Amino acid sequence: xxxxxxxxxxxxxxxxxxxxxxxxxxxxxxxxxxxxxxxxxxxxxxxxxxxxxxxxxxxxxxxxxxxxxxxxxxxxxxxxxxxxxxxxxxxxxxx
Amino acid sequence: xxxxxxxxxxxxxxxxxxxxxxxxxxxxxxxxxxxxxxxxxxxxxxxxxxxxxxxxxxxxxxxxxxxxxxxxxxxxxxxxxxxxxxxxxxxxxxxxxxxxxxxxxxxxxxxxxxxxxxxxxxxxxxxxxxxxxxxxxxxxxxxxxxxxxxxxxxxxxxxxxxxxxxxxxxxxxxxxxxxxxxxxxxxxxxxxxxxxxxxxxxxxxxxxxxxxxxxxxxxxxxxxxxxxxxxxxxxxxxxxxxxxxxxxxxxxxxxxxxxxxxxxxxxxxxxxxxxxxxxxxxxxxxxxxxxxxxxxxxxxxxxxxxxxxxxxxxxxxxxxxxxxxxxxxxxxxxxxxxxxxxxxxxxxxxxxxxxxxxxxxxxxxxxxxxxxxxxxxxxxxxxxxxxxxxxxxxxxxxxxxxxxxxxxxxxxxxxxxxxxxxxxxxxxxxxxxxxxxxxxxxxxxxxxxxxxxxxxxxxxxxxxx
Numbered sequence: 001x002x003x004x005x006x007x008x009x010x011x012x013x014x015x016x017x018x019x020x021x022x023x024x025x026x027x028x029x030x031x032x033x034x035x036x037x038x039x040x041x042x043x044x045x046x047x048x049x050x051x052x053x054x055x056x057x058x059x060x061x062x063x064x065x066x067x068x069x070x071x072x073x074x075x076x077x078x079x080x081x082x083x084x085x086x087x088x089x090x091x092x093x094x095x
Numbered sequence: 096x097x098x099x100x101x102x103x104x105x106x107x108x109x110x111x112x113x114x115x116x117x118x119x120x121x122x123x124x125x126x127x128x129x130x131x132x133x134x135x136x137x138x139x140x141x142x143x144x145x146x147x148x149x150x151x152x153x154x155x156x157x158x159x160x161x162x163x164x165x166x167x168x169x170x171x172x173x174x175x176x177x178x179x180x181x182x183x184x185x186x187x188x189x190x191x192x193x194x195x196x197x198x199x200x201x202x203x204x205x206x207x208x209x210x211x212x213x214x215x216x217x218x219x220x221x222x223x224x225x226x227x228x229x230x231x232x233x234x235x236x237x238x239x240x241x242x243x244x245x246x247x248x249x250x251x252x253x254x255x256x257x258x259x260x261x262x263x264x265x266x267x268x269x270x271x272x273x274x275x276x277x278x279x280x281x282x283x284x285x286x287x288x289x290x291x292x293x294x295x296x297x298x299x300x301x302x303x304x305x306x307x308x309x310x311x312x313x314x315x316x317x318x319x320x321x322x323x324x325x326x327x328x329x330x331x332x333x334x335x336x337x338x339x340x341x342x343x344x345x346x347x348x349x350x351x352x353x354x355x356x357x358x359x360x361x362x363x364x365x366x367x368x369x370x371x372x373x374x375x376x377x378x379x380x381x382x383x384x385x386x387x388x389x390x391x392x393x394x395x396x397x398x399x400x401x402x403x404x405x406x407x408x409x410x411x412x413x414x415x416x417x418x419x420x421x422x423x424x425x426x427x428x429x430x431x432x433x434x435x436x437x438x439x440x441x442x443x444x445x446x447x448x449x450x451x452x453x454x455x456x457x458x459x460x461x462x463x464x465x466x467x468x469x470x471x472x473x474x475x476x477x478x479x480x481x482x483x484x485x486x487x488x489x490x491x492x493x494x495x496x497x498x499x500x501x502x503x504x505x506x507x508x509x510x511x512x513x514x515x516x517x518x519x520x521x522x523x524x525x526x527x528x529x530x531x532x533x534x535x536x537x538x539x540x541x542x543x544x545x546x547x548x549x550x551x552x553x554x555x556x557x558x559x560x
Contacts, residue, residue: 024344030439030451033452036311036312039319042340045334048333049325070198071154073187074191075165077188079166088174088177092124094460
């Protein structure tokens with residue numbers, strides 16, 4: 001990776017972190033548990049990396065198997081995280 | 096990378112941000128979660144279309160297996176077990192990052208490309224992704240085991256623990272240098288993987304069960320940071336931005352939890368809190384607290400005579416599964432024109448917001464659940480406070496006794512109310528191991544017994560009055 005590629009990625013990281021602080025600080029304590037399960041789901045974005053890793057070579061390779069392992073784990077996070085958040089958020093009702 | 100994929104990732108990132116933003120209001124939160132899920136779907140779709148047709152079946156198989164496991168967890172889990180589930184998911188996120196980074200390393204140095212890394216940024220990102228991912232994985236598994244009681248929730252400390260951890264971290268840094276210098280020998284990266292797994296265990300075992308809200312928040316953050324590092328391995332913007340959002344989210348929650356306990360993050364991480372506190376408490380407090388007991392009938396008469404009630408739930412409520420009984424209590428009190436509200440301490444329960452979810456599941460309207468800062472001034476003009484399974488968060492020693500280990504921790508001003516009734520199994524101290532002088536106060540009555548049974552009986556009595 002060249003420095004020309006690295007700097008824009010670092011920029012995204014810095015801005016994303018600050019944005020994250022701003023956004024999360026405004027979430028009320030009532031919703032902190034669903035927030036955490038939703039962020040579980042979002043961290044499942046590694047599913048994208050896993051798909052890229054799965055796309056490599058044949059079954060004899062370690063890379064491929066690690067990719068498939070990552071794919072399953074990340075999918076659990078994505079599907080489980082969004083589903084359980086939805087299940088919880090559905091319960092928050094006003095009188 | 097093709098332009099359309101970059102654009103799809105950009106749209107996904109925007110949807111994640113909008114989704115989290117919508118989580119700031121209870122009314123829009125569910126839609127926000129859905130918006131975020133659409134963002135994820137777009138990111139997956141954009142990635143899958145660039146896959147070679149021959150691997151498409153493997154990928155769908157992987158997604159299918161993961162989806163089944165995920166759905167099973169999501170719909171089977173009880174609301175009292177959400178902290179365990181979040182812990183497991185944090186761990187999976189960490190392990191996924193570790194696996195992807197290791198996969199990339201293998202591809203570039205051991206097989207296929209075999210070209211090795213031509214720069215420093217990618218191998219360092221690989222190491223970080225593995226290291227943070229590994230710690231997140233085993234750390235989360237220990238948190239999970241502590242939460243569901245498979246291993247003792249108490250702090251596990253041994254001498255030389257901190258020097259050992261430090262030594263392992265230094266060793267990992269040394270090994271990292273070897274990885275960068277000699278990318279073709281996989282032994283170093285495998286050793287780092289192993290060390291990170293060991294460190295995850297060692298870092299979480301000294302932390303007591305009641306500090307779990309901090310640990311879970313922090314591991315949540317780590318899983319985001321690991322995803323971020325993976326983003327640098329693959330030069331992938333959407334991974335970096337999502338990882339940054341999750342990382343920041345975990346840090347914010349960690350800070351909130353630490354502040355609510357008046358402890359520094361370092362203090363929590365070094366662990367062993369419950370143990371040292373126990374001895375300190377018995378020295379200055381003594382066990383000469385004389386409590387006044389109250390029976391169910393008498394308690395019911397008190398309930399019947401008041402016009403305002405604040406219920407204070409704690410982790411004990413979740414343990415006794417008493418939230419549905421509390422819902423009945425809430426209903427009957429409303430019927431009797433008693434103004435009922437719930438006071439929620441930020442660290443009540445085993446993760447941030449845990450009480451709110453349990454009470455929401457029991458169908459208690461969320462606008463009746465009031466945060467500590469907003470309700471603390473109201474205790475003085477409240478007739479009755481009913482405490483269920485909370486202890487340290489209502490201990491006035493935090494305000495009055497500078498020798499108390501919890502001195503300085505923000506607590507609920509329950510003692511200011513006219514009468515306080517405490518539903519408690521017995522006189523066992525809270526997790527901090529200290530006496531609670533509230534229980535000996537003139538206006539405090541103890542209702543001993545299992546919370547669920549006591550409350551059910553109390554509700555039945557109330558129905559007859």
